[in-house]
Amino acid sequence: MKPKVYIARPISKQVEEYIGEHCDYKKWQGEGAIPLDVLMEEVKNVEGVLVQHAPITNELLDQAPHLKIVSNSAVGYDSFDLAAMKQHRVLGTHTPFVLDETVADLAMSLMLATARRVPELNNFVKQGKWNTQTKSQELFGIDVHHTTMGIIGMGRIGEKIARRARFGFEMDVLYNSRTPKPELEETYGIVYSELEALLKKSDFVVLIVPLTPETHHLMGEKQFAQMKNTAILINCARGAVVDESALVRALETGEIRGAGLDVFEQEPVLTDNPLLQMEQVVALPHIGSATEQTRAAMLMKAAENLVAGVTGGVPENVVKELQELLEE
């Protein structure tokens, strides 16, 4: 008999066929993200579940006595309650590497769009506001090339952003991470910096760290005060790495110039979020990895991890905090 699994997000026919070869599966067929009460019900009798960002809580795990693996089709796994998964001996996997270049491309797009005011000026033209009275200074942005980028988080994606910044835009790159990366310093000519110095010197501050208790509100009132008032913040990490109220104040008071945001503390973003009213903010709906090619690769990787986890194999991408479960 094939192991039972639940697929809690839409998947392609190809991925569905692959899972079907190895598992007896059921899938979420509703619109949008699966409601938590539905997920809670569906996990009761399965050995594996494929999700994207759905919270895996102690309460959910208590309901799922047969569960062996949660396969997350994303690299970030702040949605996992790691202590509860350890306690319930449930493996958690993610999809590193396959999305690095795509997310790095988006970070650069956000930087360019914010610095050169691309969405704002696109609206300006389309709304018929460009006319013979337009003063060219009204359209000015700021340069990206040959400026300084500070990258907070020098992991898989941080490295790809650094490469683009150094070799594509000839920027100076400072970085901060828990541990210095001498090999990347050598390869790309990037420089390790304490957080405060990085914030003081950077024209663009790019966040690409995981959301953890240590990085929650890593950027707050004090950090915005340390940034240049001409600087732009780019957040491609998780919304809660930034204290959004402090960001709103920093933008309102001109403490920083602008922000390019792919992620928000509350997603989907509520329409009354003041950031959405600001011209100097470019806002995207959490699309860092959202290209056809990369999402297909992520889903296939997530499916492979799922199948391995329920068929006695060793999933390739068990998150580091849960790898000890493989040794038991």
Ligand SMILES: NC(=O)C1=CN([C@@H]2O[C@H](COP(=O)(O)OP(=O)(O)OC[C@H]3O[C@@H](n4cnc5c(N)ncnc54)[C@H](OP(=O)(O)O)[C@@H]3O)[C@@H](O)[C@H]2O)C=CC1
């Ligand atoms: N917007 C989007 O759609 C996407 C968002 N993401 C987000 O980006 C995150 C990073 O992904 P990825 O590059 O693959 O992850 P990695 O694990 O490869 O890299 C994370 C980096 O962050 C550093 N870091 C962790 N904690 C801290 C801290 N407290 N202070 C400073 N640096 C810290 C790590 O330091 P060290 O090397 O020393 O351990 C590492 O350099 C994901 O966790 C996810 O949340 C990812 C993909 C798409």
Ligand SMILES: O=CC(=O)O
């Ligand atoms: O947010 C996306 C991810 O892969 O993490």
